[in-house]
Amino acid sequence: xxxxHVTPEKLMAENKIVIQNLSLQYTDGTESLRDITLNIRANAxxxxxxxxxxxxxxxxxxxxxxxxxxxxxxxxxxxLLDGENILDPKTDVIALRRKVGMVxxxxxxxxxxxxxxxxxxxxxxxxxxxxxxxxxxERGLKLSALWDEVKNRLDDAAIALSGGQQQRLCLARxxxxxxxxxxxxxxxxxxxxxxxxxxxxxxxxxxxxxxxxLVPHSVQQAARTADFAAFFLQGELVEYxxxxxxxxxxxxxxxxxxxxxRFG
Amino acid sequence: MEPKKLxxxxxxxxxxxxxxxxxxILFVALIFFFLLREGLPALxxxxxxxxxxxxxxxxxxxxxxLPLITGSLIITVGAMLVALPxxxxxxxxxxxxxxxxxxxxxxxxxxxLGGLPSVVLGFLGILVLSPFLRVFLDLPTGxxxxxxxxxxxxxxxxxxxxIAEDAxxxxxxxxxxxxxxxxxxxWQTIWRVTLPAARSGVLTAVMLGIGRTIGETMAVMMVTxxxxxxxxALTSIFHPVRTMTATIAAEMGEVASGSVHYHVLFFIGLVLxxxxxxxxxxxxxxxxxxxxxxxxxxx
Numbered sequence: 411x412x413x414x415h416v417t418p419e420k421l422m423a424e425n426k427i428v429i430q431n432l433s434l435q436y437t438d439g440t441e442s443l444r445d446i447t448l449n450i451r452a453n454a455x456x457x458x459x460x461x462x463x464x465x466x467x468x469x470x471x472x473x474x475x476x477x478x479x480x481x482x483x484x485x486x487x488x489x490l491l492d493g494e495n496i497l498d499p500k501t502d503v504i505a506l507r508r509k510v511g512m513v514x515x516x517x518x519x520x521x522x523x524x525x526x527x528x529x530x531x532x533x534x535x536x537x538x539x540x541x542x543x544x545x546x547x548e549r550g551l552k553l554s555a556l557w558d559e560v561k562n563r564l565d566d567a568a569i570a571l572s573g574g575q576q577q578r579l580c581l582a583r584x585x586x587x588x589x590x591x592x593x594x595x596x597x598x599x600x601x602x603x604x605x606x607x608x609x610x611x612x613x614x615x616x617x618x619x620x621x622x623x624l625v626p627h628s629v630q631q632a633a634r635t636a637d638f639a640a641f642f643l644q645g646e647l648v649e650y651x652x653x654x655x656x657x658x659x660x661x662x663x664x665x666x667x668x669x670x671x672r673f674g
Numbered sequence: 675m676e677p678k679k680l681x682x683x684x685x686x687x688x689x690x691x692x693x694x695x696x697x698x699i700l701f702v703a704l705i706f707f708f709l710l711r712e713g714l715p716a717l718x719x720x721x722x723x724x725x726x727x728x729x730x731x732x733x734x735x736x737x738x739x740l741p742l743i744t745g746s747l748i749i750t751v752g753a754m755l756v757a758l759p760x761x762x763x764x765x766x767x768x769x770x771x772x773x774x775x776x777x778x779x780x781x782x783x784x785x786x787l788g789g790l791p792s793v794v795l796g797f798l799g800i801l802v803l804s805p806f807l808r809v810f811l812d813l814p815t816g817x818x819x820x821x822x823x824x825x826x827x828x829x830x831x832x833x834x835x836x837i838a839e840d841a842x843x844x845x846x847x848x849x850x851x852x853x854x855x856x857x858x859x860x861w862q863t864i865w866r867v868t869l870p871a872a873r874s875g876v877l878t879a880v881m882l883g884i885g886r887t888i889g890e891t892m893a894v895m896m897v898t899x900x901x902x903x904x905x906x907a908l909t910s911i912f913h914p915v916r917t918m919t920a921t922i923a924a925e926m927g928e929v930a931s932g933s934v935h936y937h938v939l940f941f942i943g944l945v946l947x948x949x950x951x952x953x954x955x956x957x958x959x960x961x962x963x964x965x966x967x968x969x970x971x972x973x
Binding site: 474476479504505507508511512514516518520521522530531534535580583584587 | 846848849851852853854855856857858859862866867870871873
């Protein structure tokens, strides 16, 4: 996919995030991702899938600079979010993470009440007005389809919720911050099929307003949810296309083999 | 594997474990009973008003334990004022800030420090700390409550650091990652997420620190000057004091078994026992109250 003939304005109109020639290395020098170029569209679910160790999670953690704290370092390349290179050392990482929320594989509820879990991020950002916080709690929980289940016990400890509820709480917590991009790292890997269905349904609703980037926990989930899909294999972006196209007519043999379950 | 031998083991080992478990409870009960038996007669032999008076001078039958209790309390509070910020701060540094290799060096060092015999530290207190305090603060003597508090604070720090650091380290990395991903700074993550998540362990560390302080005998006996003076004013910290533990240790060897003095010393032991019991119960009720059941199960 070449970019030369496209003006930056036009590029931004469709692409929320532009990743250019990104390479990642572990601190011991081994390669994690090799020369990735990828455009991520706004208001769509982009799925990054492939066998474990392919660099999907590392890529995801670059998008909110969570890699800063781990042993994966950017070797070269750029990531443009709304036209600005977020890998620039001058980037305000805290502001970036408010704009780019993340949901993890294991639901991590903070050791607080359900309500506090949602308001915490906003309080960190300096929001003190009670009405705004209340509003954010309700909005987050409604968007993540958890409101009806917890509205009468918002002050209970969040850790008492079931696994599926906890994961939706984590999603709600991200949504309460009103981010623009949401990164989801195998958000349903620990959930039963019913909870998984609820989370996936919530994602389909959310893509109207947000840019979603999902690392799915199975090929089936990738096929179910993807508007766009990128197949990663051993640090390389093998194929990137619209979801329907990629899962029905893969252009590369390795993609086809993986989708059909011949390896991985 | 011979099933017969296995059966024999299955029969014997659980009972052995059970017996050792029960015997721990039994020993504590026996100690308490012994303290009661030797200490309670003091209440009959000395009038309650005299027992809780402010004069401790056993040779002339003045058995006022108040100076000893206040002496222990002022030193414990002083030591905690020193040890808590230092101990928790060091634990946070080691668990959250320091690189891994530094932690690997610091942790054994701190634990080594915790194993130092208190008499050695008391020696340092006499030779270094109290002369320094005397000159620096221009006091008539350096053997004061302050010297005891500083020294005991130092003794409690390794205990607090070691246990609090374990508790902080046991908080899953994913908690921190989640907080960072929400836009929390490193300090906000420590203060609002990691510390609360580790709170029961941190509180245990504080408890053991207090326990170490209030029960410490040798070091305090060496540096506090051992004058049984009522320590109620803030300036008492600059005067010599005497603690309950030091009194028992110093006088128990010379007292006639079964005498009034003997019974009063045991009574002091009883008071000490009750104080540490109150501290323990208070702390655990804080832990249990602030946590819902589900949270306790998971933490």
